[in-house]
Amino acid sequence: MMRLLRHIGWLHACDDAGTVLDDAWIAVEGARIVALGREPCPIPAERVAESHDLSGCIVVPGLINLHHHFFQTLTRAVPATVRARPLDWLFGMYPLWAELDEEAHRWATLAAGAELLLTGATTSVDHSYLHPGDGDALLAAQAEAAAELGLRLHVVRGSMPTLEGDLARRLRPLLGDRMDRLLDPEDEIVPQLERAARRWHDDADGAMLRIGFGPTGVTYEKPALMRAVADRAAAFGCGLHTHLHPRPDEREKAERLLGTDPISFLDASGWLRPGTWFAHGSQLRPDEIRRLAEAGCGVAHCPRTIVRLGFPLTPIPAFRKAGLAVGVGVDGAASNDSGSMLGDLRLALLLHRVGTAADADTEKDWMRPADALAMATRNAAAILGRDDIGRIEPGKMADIAAFDLTGVAYAGAVTDPLGGLLMAGSDARASFVMCHGSVRVAGGRLVGMDERRVAAGTNAAARRMVAQATARTGLRFADAQ
Numbered sequence: 001m002m003r004l005l006r007h008i009g010w011l012h013a014c015d016d017a018g019t020v021l022d023d024a025w026i027a028v029e030g031a032r033i034v035a036l037g038r039e040p041c042p043i044p045a046e047r048v049a050e051s052h053d054l055s056g057c058i059v060v061p062g063l064i065n066l067h068h069h070f071f072q073t074l075t076r077a078v079p080a081t082v083r084a085r086p087l088d089w090l091f092g093m094y095p096l097w098a099e100l101d102e103e104a105h106r107w108a109t110l111a112a113g114a115e116l117l118l119t120g121a122t123t124s125v126d127h128s129y130l131h132p133g134d135g136d137a138l139l140a141a142q143a144e145a146a147a148e149l150g151l152r153l154h155v156v157r158g159s160m161p162t163l164e165g166d167l168a169r170r171l172r173p174l175l176g177d178r179m180d181r182l183l184d185p186e187d188e189i190v191p192q193l194e195r196a197a198r199r200w201h202d203d204a205d206g207a208m209l210r211i212g213f214g215p216t217g218v219t220y221e222k223p224a225l226m227r228a229v230a231d232r233a234a235a236f237g238c239g240l241h242t243h244l245h246p247r248p249d250e251r252e253k254a255e256r257l258l259g260t261d262p263i264s265f266l267d268a269s270g271w272l273r274p275g276t277w278f279a280h281g282s283q284l285r286p287d288e289i290r291r292l293a294e295a296g297c298g299v300a301h302c303p304r305t306i307v308r309l310g311f312p313l314t315p316i317p318a319f320r321k322a323g324l325a326v327g328v329g330v331d332g333a334a335s336n337d338s339g340s341m342l343g344d345l346r347l348a349l350l351l352h353r354v355g356t357a358a359d360a361d362t363e364k365d366w367m368r369p370a371d372a373l374a375m376a377t378r379n380a381a382a383i384l385g386r387d388d389i390g391r392i393e394p395g396k397m398a399d400i401a402a403f404d405l406t407g408v409a410y411a412g413a414v415t416d417p418l419g420g421l422l423m424a425g426s427d428a429r430a431s432f433v434m435c436h437g438s439v440r441v442a443g444g445r446l447v448g449m450d451e452r453r454v455a456a457g458t459n460a461a462a463r464r465m466v467a468q469a470t471a472r473t474g475l476r477f478a479d480a481q
């Protein structure tokens with residue numbers, strides 16, 4: 001029996017032909033799309049189990065979030081870090097994050113995943129690099145929560161071999177032995193990755209859970225580890241992922257420790273290949289952008305983190321000109337106090353334009369709404385090495401998001417509904433979301449899960465972490481910096 005989506009206002013398939021249909025229908029059987037077309041739908045009623053009316057809605061492939069840290073959902077908008085630069089921001093955050101446990105991680109996954117589903121995402125990466133206590137148990141709690149949500153998940157089983165900059169020296173007086181909860185001993189990291197891949201990685205078509213590998217940042221101090229992680233990822237068929245935005249001090253460190261530059265180090269360590277994608281990619285030189293493109297790597301552009309932490313603008317037009325694949329990531333909720341997939345796609349469409357208006361030719365390189373949508377759907381799927389998601393066409397997984405354009409926030413956007421969705425609108429909430437053929441959002445609400453219960457559970461876990469961290473360190477997280 002089939003399930004039908006009927007009377008779709010506008011359907012953007014993101015297929016190779018760039019199909020856009022108005023007054024359209026989609027037929028789903030099991031977890032896959034089997035047919036689509038313009039109304040009237042010819043499928044006889046006796047073959048239809050259920051039908052959803054999406055008139056007034058724009059329908060797109062379920063959005064794909066390429067970078068996140070779900071656990072950070074527990075530490076949003078902390079006054080002590082609101083005005084901090086990246087290293088000071090991390091200094092304020094690590095004492096809180098050291099309190100993470102399975103219960104908190106489960107709530108964080110539910111909250112982050114629910115927010116993603118409610119804003120149109122059906123697939124998300126979670127760069128899960130912090131594992132205080134039993135990392136295997138944290139991953140198991142997360143896998144269970146993602147299955148409960150019905151969200152397609154790529155967990156990058158990360159690690160923290162070192163702390164950034166001078167943070168180890170600054171944090172040790174505060175945290176003492178609890179520093180061990182933040183850092184992973186080098187000899188344990190590869191076995192951790194192997195256990196995660198063996199237990200959870202599913203490389204089948206339509207997989208709901210895949211595992212990737214990657215420490216929190218490029219670890220110049222431990223070249224053998226970087227090489228081993230890349231080798232094991234290749235052996236297991238897993239993706240590789242880490243943060244990459246080489247600041248001047250990072251370039252200096254690569255030169256001092258290894259006599260090379262960051263990109264050459266990654267190349268020599270086996271990281272420059274398809275299946276590798278980096279978060280941010282800001283502060284790359286033109287020749288480095290070209291090298292990443294030629295190697296088939298991708299970038300997760302996280303526009304709100306750039307704004308929140310004051311990073312230099314990511315040169316998205318330069319990436320696109322060089323053929324470097326780019327998708328969108330919301331990033332962790334400590335550097336994106338939101339976590340809204342549609343919200344950040346809207347920002348990605350606009351942010352790269354900042355500061356370029358004086359150049360008469362530059363606007364030709366600005367993205368259009370269709371470019372931004374491709375980034376978050378078909379291009380992101382390719383970066384993850386998947387051809388089963390990111391498009392609405394027969395044979396692909398039924399990952400579909402619908403947004404209601406009948407509200408006043410979209411009124412007047414009659415010439416281009418997709419432009420209306422991405423350039424107008426004050427609400428990022430999806431009206432209807434299907435993932436793997438299962439309805440996860442209907443009427444703008446989660447199906448089978450109480451959003452208020454998820455928020456309340458997450459708040460309770462977050463309050464407990466703040467109270468414990470305050471008791472241990474004396475830090476007052478609610479005080480404005």
Ligand SMILES: [Zn+2]
Nearest residue numbers: 243279331332
């Ligand atoms: Zn990040």
